[in-house]
Amino acid sequence: MKLSLYNLRKGFRYLKNYGLKEFFIRLKEKGEPEQISYAEYAVGHKVTEAQLKIQTKESDKWSYRPLISCVYMGENREDALAMLEQQSYTNWNLTCIDKLCTGKEIELSGEYTALIEAGDTIEPDALYELAHAIAFPKETKQSGIHWEEIGKPDLVYTDEDVRCPDESKTTETAEPLLKPDFSPDYLENYCYIRHLCCIRKTVFLQALKENDGNPAIEELICRAAKQSDSIIHIPKVLYHTKAEHAPRVEHASMAAGSHKKKQPLVSILIPNKDEKASLEKCITSIRQGSYRNYEIIIIENNSKSEEIFDYYKELQMQYPDIRVVEWKPEIPGTFNYSAINNYGASYAKGEYLLFLNNDIEIITKDYMERMLTLCGKENTGAVGAKLYYPDDTIQHAGIVIGIGGHARGIAANMCVGQVRSDSGYMYRASLRQNLSAATAAFLMVPAKVFREVDGFCEALSVAFNDVDLCLKIRKKGYLIIYEPFVEAYHYESKSRGQEDTEEKVRRFQEEIEYMRTRWIDILKQGDPYYHPGLTRYRTDYSLGQKH
Numbered sequence: 001m002k003l004s005l006y007n008l009r010k011g012f013r014y015l016k017n018y019g020l021k022e023f024f025i026r027l028k029e030k031g032e033p034e035q036i037s038y039a040e041y042a043v044g045h046k047v048t049e050a051q052l053k054i055q056t057k058e059s060d061k062w063s064y065r066p067l068i069s070c071v072y073m074g075e076n077r078e079d080a081l082a083m084l085e086q087q088s089y090t091n092w093n094l095t096c097i098d099k100l101c102t103g104k105e106i107e108l109s110g111e112y113t114a115l116i117e118a119g120d121t122i123e124p125d126a127l128y129e130l131a132h133a134i135a136f137p138k139e140t141k142q143s144g145i146h147w148e149e150i151g152k153p154d155l156v157y158t159d160e161d162v163r164c165p166d167e168s169k170t171t172e173t174a175e176p177l178l179k180p181d182f183s184p185d186y187l188e189n190y191c192y193i194r195h196l197c198c199i200r201k202t203v204f205l206q207a208l209k210e211n212d213g214n215p216a217i218e219e220l221i222c223r224a225a226k227q228s229d230s231i232i233h234i235p236k237v238l239y240h241t242k243a244e245h246a247p248r249v250e251h252a253s254m255a256a257g258s259h260k261k262k263q264p265l266v267s268i269l270i271p272n273k274d275e276k277a278s279l280e281k282c283i284t285s286i287r288q289g290s291y292r293n294y295e296i297i298i299i300e301n302n303s304k305s306e307e308i309f310d311y312y313k314e315l316q317m318q319y320p321d322i323r324v325v326e327w328k329p330e331i332p333g334t335f336n337y338s339a340i341n342n343y344g345a346s347y348a349k350g351e352y353l354l355f356l357n358n359d360i361e362i363i364t365k366d367y368m369e370r371m372l373t374l375c376g377k378e379n380t381g382a383v384g385a386k387l388y389y390p391d392d393t394i395q396h397a398g399i400v401i402g403i404g405g406h407a408r409g410i411a412a413n414m415c416v417g418q419v420r421s422d423s424g425y426m427y428r429a430s431l432r433q434n435l436s437a438a439t440a441a442f443l444m445v446p447a448k449v450f451r452e453v454d455g456f457c458e459a460l461s462v463a464f465n466d467v468d469l470c471l472k473i474r475k476k477g478y479l480i481i482y483e484p485f486v487e488a489y490h491y492e493s494k495s496r497g498q499e500d501t502e503e504k505v506r507r508f509q510e511e512i513e514y515m516r517t518r519w520i521d522i523l524k525q526g527d528p529y530y531h532p533g534l535t536r537y538r539t540d541y542s543l544g545q546k547h
């Protein structure tokens with residue numbers, strides 16, 4: 001950041017509006033380097049010889065030392081042995097195979113099976129980290145918080161990097177894959193847990209048996225994951241893979257139409273104040289969709305113009321599935337997004353609630369079928385969409401907890417400003433996946449789940465109410481799904497303006513403190529769907545300084 005008169009004035013205004021604490025947070029963000037290289041990152045995370053000796057001494061004393069059978073998918077036993085003999089954990093054995101077909105050809109005496117592909121390598125502390133996660137699952141630090149009980153794992157996976165020779169073929173470049181904790185919806189399209197993967201033997205053999213002779217490692221691992229009750233992620237790069245072994249995207253879309261026979265009623269809730277043009281565009285885009293069994297509830301709040309009330313009458317005369325309900329605040333003229341939506345939801349008859357901002361224009365014709373297919377799954381608590389600014393850059397690709405920016409480290413939309421066609425780091429912008437939160441600007445929630453968590457928190461009148469709602473849903477054991485194949489334009493300005501009046505600053509600070517108090521556990525321990533080695537100041541999934 002350059003020191004200039006303009007920046008000094010800007011900094012002074014920020015200090016005046018937000019106070020000393022927020023000023024220093026912002027200053028720290030500005031001082032962060034744009035991005036560090038993976039070489040820099042790797043140096044800071046390399047295990048030392050002294051640490052390896054401590055690991056050996058420590059693990060030799062464990063009362064429970066799981067035997068890990070290393071299955072090397074190649075014929076060069078000498079290379080595999082040379083690599084494994086460098087391991088700090090010593091309770092392992094080796095089996096070399098040509099390919100994965102059935103369990104009959106594989107001799108496994110260990111309780112767990114670690115899969116290593118020919119030509120790939122593992123770090124000398126890899127087996128120690130796997131064994132530690134198996135022996136001490138509750139002590140294992142994953143990417144973030146897990147509210148559910150963590151038992152002895154059926155499957156453990158680590159991070160990896162992909163090694164490619166450069167143009168001269170004399171050196172290698174490496175691309176790190178810093179992964180989220182287990183995300184079943186992400187795994188459906190992308191076998192991101194492929195390396196290093198360690199599976200309980202009984203689960204491994206069952207998955208192999210059901211693999212129908214298919215030697216594809218991705219199929220085997222996905223089957224094993226579906227059969228696993230407990231899965232642990234070790235957020236460390238412990239595996240180095242060749243480019244041809246790197247995880248691949250298998251299915252980048254979802255067949256719609258699961259609700260053609262059964263079409264549950266969906267209640268679409270749209271808050272509105274004095275906005276005819278935006279509301280008209282929003283409703284037109286809803287009606288251009290292919291799904292028909294819905295009701296639209298417009299939640300009128302504090303409008304002044306005669307034009308909008310005339311438009312409400314016109315809509316209700318033209319469309320019997322549209323209702324207008326009027327929310328009246330306790331203090332006239334005040335705004336409370338949470339209270340407005342809770343009020344609208346009290347009128348909803350639908351099995352599912354679709355929260356929609358009035359400045360949303362839906363561009364996916366079968367958006368409702370896609371969202372219902374996901375929202376109808378037993379453990380789904382909410383489904384969010386991919387949103388764009390009018391210039392076709394990304395406005396929302398899910399929300400991560402604990403990111404900096406205008407939310408002061410509470411949460412932020414991901415991939416903001418990236419071009420629409422950009423798939424993002426590890427396809428995070430373009431693949432369906434589980435996240436901790438999604439924006440309520442376009443969010444579907446089963447009505448029973450919304451009631452179970454008591455709806456939006458009305459103490460959060462403007463900021464973070466959708467984040468709080470999603471975290472309440474997550475804490476109940478449900479999953480939040482980001483569905484990038486449901487797309488819409490969000491005509492929210494990229495520069496919304498600062499919270500620069502005394503009243504707004506006070507309200508914003510109160511909402512920040514509410515979130516910090518209520519969700520201190522996830523803010524301290526981290527978002528499970530965001531790797532601790534990634535930046536805390538940007539939304540592009542780039543590498544961070546600390547881990």
